[in-house]
Amino acid sequence: MYNFDKTANRLETSSLKWMYPDVLPMWVADMDFDTLDIVKDAIKKRVDLGALGYTNTPDYYFDAFRDFWIKRHHVDFKKEWMIFSTGVVPAISSIVRRVTKINDRVLVLTPTYNIFFNSIINNHREVSQSDLIYDGKEYKIDWKDFEARIKNGVRMLILCNPQNPVGKIWSRGEIERIGKICYENNVVVLSDEIHCDIVTPGMEYIPFASVNDINKQISITCISASKCFNLAGLQGACVVIPNEKIRKLVNRGLNTDEVAEGNAFVYDAFSVALNKGEAWLDEMNKYVYNNKKILRNFLNENLKELDYHFGDATYLAWVDCKRITDDTKFLCEYLKDKAKVYFSYGEEYGVNFKTFIRINLATSKENVTEGLNRLLKGINLYKEEYKK
Numbered sequence: 124m125y126n127f128d129k130t131a132n133r134l135e136t137s138s139l140k141w142m143y144p145d146v147l148p149m150w151v152a153d154m155d156f157d158t159l160d161i162v163k164d165a166i167k168k169r170v171d172l173g174a175l176g177y178t179n180t181p182d183y184y185f186d187a188f189r190d191f192w193i194k195r196h197h198v199d200f201k202k203e204w205m206i207f208s209t210g211v212v213p214a215i216s217s218i219v220r221r222v223t224k225i226n227d228r229v230l231v232l233t234p235t236y237n238i239f240f241n242s243i244i245n246n247h248r249e250v251s252q253s254d255l256i257y258d259g260k261e262y263k264i265d266w267k268d269f270e271a272r273i274k275n276g277v278r279m280l281i282l283c284n285p286q287n288p289v290g291k292i293w294s295r296g297e298i299e300r301i302g303k304i305c306y307e308n309n310v311v312v313l314s315d316e317i318h319c320d321i322v323t324p325g326m327e328y329i330p331f332a333s334v335n336d337i338n339k340q341i342s343i344t345c346i347s348a349s350k351c352f353n354l355a356g357l358q359g360a361c362v363v364i365p366n367e368k369i370r371k372l373v374n375r376g377l378n379t380d381e382v383a384e385g386n387a388f389v390y391d392a393f394s395v396a397l398n399k400g401e402a403w404l405d406e407m408n409k410y411v412y413n414n415k416k417i418l419r420n421f422l423n424e425n426l427k428e429l430d431y432h433f434g435d436a437t438y439l440a441w442v443d444c445k446r447i448t449d450d451t452k453f454l455c456e457y458l459k460d461k462a463k464v465y466f467s468y469g470e471e472y473g474v475n476f477k478t479f480i481r482i483n484l485a486t487s488k489e490n491v492t493e494g495l496n497r498l499l500k501g502i503n504l505y506k507e508e509y510k511k
């Protein structure tokens with residue numbers, strides 16, 4: 124019904140992703156798929172009105188989030204718990220400033236979304252990082268290390284649920300255990316759930332706040348329609364905080380930081396996508412799943428030295444290149460220059476992940492195939508030049 128083979132030419136649009144001429148970009152977590160016609164129509168309607176002035180956050184924006192999360196994720200986030208923000212990252216930075224103090228520690232589970240580090244360090248807090256353990260099949264929390272860190276000056280955990288870059292859907296047991304340990308040690312959990320609607324067909328993520336009352340009371344959940352419906356450039360999110368005391372604090376912060384008011388398009392675009400976009404989302408997930416299979420088959424046939432961890436969430440692939448290099452920052456630059464394809468390098472997501480690359484698969488299968496051919500060519504050139 125929808126055509127995910129069709130991608131817009133973004134070269135003339137100052138696109139961040141497509142900023143390197145001649146390079147096929149498979150790095151930043153940004154989609155190339157054509158967004159929904161109903162979203163485009165909602166934006167056009169607003170343009171035709173000719174009134175693009177300041178806009179209050181309408182009630183229907185929060186209704187759309189509430190209805191969607193009830194229907195798709197079986198949790199009732201009350202409207203009075205919700206606050207608009209101009210994005211998940213602006214919210215995270217603001218929340219770090221409000222909920223923690225200078226020099227406090229903020230815990231992350233690495234490898235994790237690189238901008239979490241910026242939000243912590245730029246606000247003069249200290250990053251505490253607990254590396255996930257890979258058992259050959261799955262990434263798991265090192266509970267001993269996690270608990271020791273939580274007890275050692277940590278005031279907040281920033282959880283990526285599901286996890287970018289490894290694509291992990293946290294289990295109910297893991298989410299409950301995180302909540303219990305954090306609650307017992309007075310740690311607030313900021314659960315970034317921006318990737319939650321990009322999952323293997325048939326799979327579901329578990330909202331952190333949904334599992335019990337403890338989790339609800341210590342949680343700040345950031346959700347959005349941006350990542351899954353290709354609306355990131357509109358800049359919007361919804362921050363959900365059941366605990367009144369924390370909500371008041373964060374609300375003050377978001378307003379003081381001037382990130383609590385949206386532009387003239389974001390409310391209508393997000394609302395219509397959430398209200399009427401489920402069929403598009405389901406098809407998009409099938410398409411991304413197929414792209415993951417294309418990647419897996421390609422590596423199995425042509426590049427056996429690379430180990431692909433097939434994650435059930437996100438459109439990102441986490442690939443270990445340890446048999447090729449121990450410096451993927453260098454490798455990614457090399458591939459960009461010599462093979463004209465660009466990936467994200469592992470070290471961005473945690474210091475101990477220097478052998479990994481992250482591949483963005485939210486593009487047409489034609490681009491995926493072309494990108495993989497360029498990867499193969501680039502790796503062969505690299506091996507010739509820097510044979511281990």
Ligand SMILES: Cc1ncc(COP(=O)(O)O)c(C=O)c1O
Nearest residue numbers: 152210211212213236287315317
């Ligand atoms: C885990 C995670 N959180 C937040 C963002 C960005 O959110 P926003 O564009 O709403 O600031 C990204 C983008 O890649 C992400 O991967």
